[in-house]
Amino acid sequence: xxxxxxxxxxxxxxxxxxxxxxxxxxxxxxxxxxxxxxxxxxxxxxxxxxxxxxxxxxxxxxxxxxxxxxxxxxxxxxxxxxxxxxxxxxxxxxxxxxxxxxxxxxxxxxxxxxxxxxxxxxxxxxxxxxxxxxxxxxxxxxxxxxxxxxxxxxxxxxxxxxxxxxxxxxxxxxxxxxxxxxxxxxxxxxxxxxxxxxxxxxxxxxxxxxxxxxxxxxxxxxxxxxxxxxxxxxxxxxxxxxxxxxxxxxxxxxxxxxxxxxxxxxxxxxxxxxxxxxxxxxxxxxxxxxxxxxxxxxxx
Amino acid sequence: xxxxxxxxxxxxxxxxxxxxxxxxxxxxxxxxxxxxxxxxxxxxxxxxxxxxxxxxxxxxxxxxxxxxxxxxxxxxxxxxxxxxxxxxxxxxxxxxxxxxxxxxxxxxxxxxxxxxxxxxxxxxxxxxxxxxxxxxxxxxxxxxxxxxxxxxxxxxxxxxxxxxxxxxxxxxxxxxxxxxxxxxxxxxxxxxxxxxxxxxxxxxxxxxxxxxxxxxxxxxxxxxxxxxxxxxxxxxxxxxxxxxxxxxxxxxxxxxxxxxxxxxxxxxxxxxxxxxxxxxxxxxxxxxxxxxxxxxxxxx
Numbered sequence: 001x002x003x004x005x006x007x008x009x010x011x012x013x014x015x016x017x018x019x020x021x022x023x024x025x026x027x028x029x030x031x032x033x034x035x036x037x038x039x040x041x042x043x044x045x046x047x048x049x050x051x052x053x054x055x056x057x058x059x060x061x062x063x064x065x066x067x068x069x070x071x072x073x074x075x076x077x078x079x080x081x082x083x084x085x086x087x088x089x090x091x092x093x094x095x096x097x098x099x100x101x102x103x104x105x106x107x108x109x110x111x112x113x114x115x116x117x118x119x120x121x122x123x124x125x126x127x128x129x130x131x132x133x134x135x136x137x138x139x140x141x142x143x144x145x146x147x148x149x150x151x152x153x154x155x156x157x158x159x160x161x162x163x164x165x166x167x168x169x170x171x172x173x174x175x176x177x178x179x180x181x182x183x184x185x186x187x188x189x190x191x192x193x194x195x196x197x198x199x200x201x202x203x204x205x206x207x208x209x210x211x212x213x214x215x216x217x218x219x220x221x222x223x224x225x226x227x228x229x230x231x232x233x234x235x236x237x238x239x240x241x242x243x244x245x246x247x248x249x250x251x252x253x254x255x256x257x258x259x260x261x262x263x264x265x266x267x268x269x270x271x272x273x274x275x276x277x278x279x280x281x282x283x284x285x286x287x288x289x290x291x292x293x294x295x296x297x298x299x300x
Numbered sequence: 301x302x303x304x305x306x307x308x309x310x311x312x313x314x315x316x317x318x319x320x321x322x323x324x325x326x327x328x329x330x331x332x333x334x335x336x337x338x339x340x341x342x343x344x345x346x347x348x349x350x351x352x353x354x355x356x357x358x359x360x361x362x363x364x365x366x367x368x369x370x371x372x373x374x375x376x377x378x379x380x381x382x383x384x385x386x387x388x389x390x391x392x393x394x395x396x397x398x399x400x401x402x403x404x405x406x407x408x409x410x411x412x413x414x415x416x417x418x419x420x421x422x423x424x425x426x427x428x429x430x431x432x433x434x435x436x437x438x439x440x441x442x443x444x445x446x447x448x449x450x451x452x453x454x455x456x457x458x459x460x461x462x463x464x465x466x467x468x469x470x471x472x473x474x475x476x477x478x479x480x481x482x483x484x485x486x487x488x489x490x491x492x493x494x495x496x497x498x499x500x501x502x503x504x505x506x507x508x509x510x511x512x513x514x515x516x517x518x519x520x521x522x523x524x525x526x527x528x529x530x531x532x533x534x535x536x537x538x539x540x541x542x543x544x545x546x547x548x549x550x551x552x553x554x555x556x557x558x559x560x561x562x563x564x565x566x567x568x569x570x571x572x573x574x575x576x577x578x579x580x581x582x583x584x585x586x587x588x589x590x591x592x593x594x595x596x597x598x599x600x
Contacts, residue, residue: 105405105566110431121421131410133565162562212572262462263576265433266405269569272512276563 002030002072007090009138009151010100010223011252014075022075022083027091029064030072030083038254043069043084045217045253052216059210062203062250064089089249090227095149099139099172099226100251103270105130107221109257120221127158128165132277133270136160136168137223141178142230150178169277175230190285192244193228194278200226201278203248208275211268218264220255224248224274302330302372307390309438309451310400310523311552314375322375322383327391329364330372330383338554343369343384345517345553352516359510362503362550364389389549390527395449399439399472399526400551403570405430407521409557420521427458428465432577433570436460436468437523441478442530450478469577475530490585492544493528494578500526501578503548508575511568518564520555524548524574 002022004014014020022030033039046066049055067085074081090096107129108120127135135158140151152168160168167185171178173193174185194200204224228246302322304314314320322330333339346366349355367385374381390396407429408420427435435458440451452468460468467485471478473493474485494500504524528546 105569106430110425125410130406132562133569162560213576215576260462261580262432263573265569265573268572269405269433269565272568273563273565276513276515280561 001025002075004075005029005088005090007093007096007098007140009098009140011137017076019074019076019078019081022072023088023091027088028067029086029088029091030070031086032074033069033082033084034254039082039084041256042252042254045256046084046086049217049253054216056210058206062207062248064249064251089225089247089251093227093229093245095142095144095229095231096227097139097141097172097230099168100137100223101134101226101274102129102137102221102223103134103274104220104222104266105133105270106266107255109218109220109255109266128160128162132162132165133273134165136165139168139172141172141174143178144175144231145177146179166277166280170281172226173228173281187281187285189228189230189244190281193226193230193246195282195285198246199244200228200246200248201275201282203246204271204275204278207248207250208268208271211264211271213263215259215261215263218257218259218262219250219253219267220257221252222250222256222267223252224271225251301325302375304375305329305388305390307393307396307398307440309398309440311437317376319374319376319378319381322372323388323391327388328367329386329388329391330370331386332374333369333382333384334554339382339384341556342552342554345556346384346386349517349553354516356510358506362507362548364549364551389525389547389551393527393529393545395442395529395531396527397439397441397472397530399468400437400523401434401526401574402429402437402521402523403434403574404520404522404566405433405570406566407555409518409520409555409566428460428462432462432465433573434465436465439468439472441472441474443478444475444531445477446479466577466580470581472526473528473581487581487585489528489530489544490581493526493530493546495582495585498546499544500528500546500548501575501582503546504571504575504578507548507550508568508571511564511571513563515559515561515563518557518559518562519550519553519567520557521552522550522556522567523552524571525551 001024005021005023008021012018012020014022019032021032033043049063050066065087069082070085071080072083090098106120106124108117124130129135138152138154138157140149143150170185170187173187173189175188176183176186196202226248228244301324305321305323308321312318312320314322319332321332333343349363350366365387369382370385371380372383390398406420406424408417424430429435438452438454438457440449443450470485470487473487473489475488476483476486496502526548528544
């Protein structure tokens, strides 16, 4: 009944007999508890978060719903292993476009081992983590012309500089062929995905407001997933729901720590930087549309 | 005419024949250009900032006014050296209490030498820079009972953990003897210094709003100075100006870089964390006052 998730864009992937997450056809996501303490740590976070009455309801919706742990047949054939059972955040989408963005200007944190510190800071300096306060970890776009998914190459993604990250965020909401790297992304979906009262930007700003005061958790090395359905924008079937169904979800909590009365300034700073990137794209699209309109008005 | 500034709490200090800043009796502050490129770099920042029309006026007031460079007799007796000429930010105060807080969760930045990186990150991890996103660099309080200044010991200040930083921020606005470390700071001046529409918190929030969108500069390794006059609160001489004359100033720009279209997420994250510390103090004082009032109302 369990299978390899189709829409995962970063992290351990359960294919070729490796250990990775699985999904069922009931909208559940099974994430194997990693052998070292990280799996236990993530389970503990979900237990704490789920029962924490200080987390406001409007914030809870940005986290996958947790259903405890369960022994299931592991993807690497090593027999039954404990898995976190979560709601599959892309369940219910036909052809979700997904991007994983790791937030923060560092992925290490106080009191880690020197080995872990060195490993993290090396990658943080090689990627845009230090310079931008976030790094794109992976993304896929549903190419409606080809009726198939296009995936960004992991090696290219991890080599992005500021311009590369900016381009990826534009490409993620564009309708022209993602496979052709010579095309300038047209940002056709930017307004509907990033903009609007229920769009990505509005959701990020709601999260930011919470992060300015919350001192419950420090979300080290966590990712923001951005999910939307581009087909539904093109088809415009119904008006009762936002067509793009753009969603922000926080994932990966193996390194979450107690906030101890201090805000998560590392996550917050990176989140603010990411928000500025999204705002800049929306502003450039707004400007272009204004120009288009004035051109039309001039009869050209 | 030039003398060693009385109210400096961090950085190179011009005493015992060392090279450091000087002041005149006209309210000017002379900062020697450091021998390596840092002095030139800071002068270039001031030139750029002073002429940059994109900096809003309400933000400009948080920076010392710059009057160019000038050759003056250096404090170490090495003859005439070029100095930055700035407004002395404490000029006009009788007995200013001053705190220097270095903002950011790192003092290094992309493309520095390995040597500089290692030096910075070691200190960032030893102090609260990594954990809190800021570190107290030094402070002095005017002790009105003793009619003299009390200075925090540099060694103790750099050894603060989160609780130490919190205590220092409480002590900075307290009227009971700063020299007696057994006394719990009474936060007598907290409302007038940190609170109110012209207080430190309001000023920090105004700065934060700018940092959420400004991509002109990255203020690496900069400090926020907090300045106020506690005598005037005690005396309450006039009502036409805020008695405490609480002021926030940004200083130390030897490591400022071009923002290149990216916000200064490192400074912003640290600033938000610092703001939360100040808010917590105000809230604890508010609560205490409420309790006092309800005790009074109950006739006890």
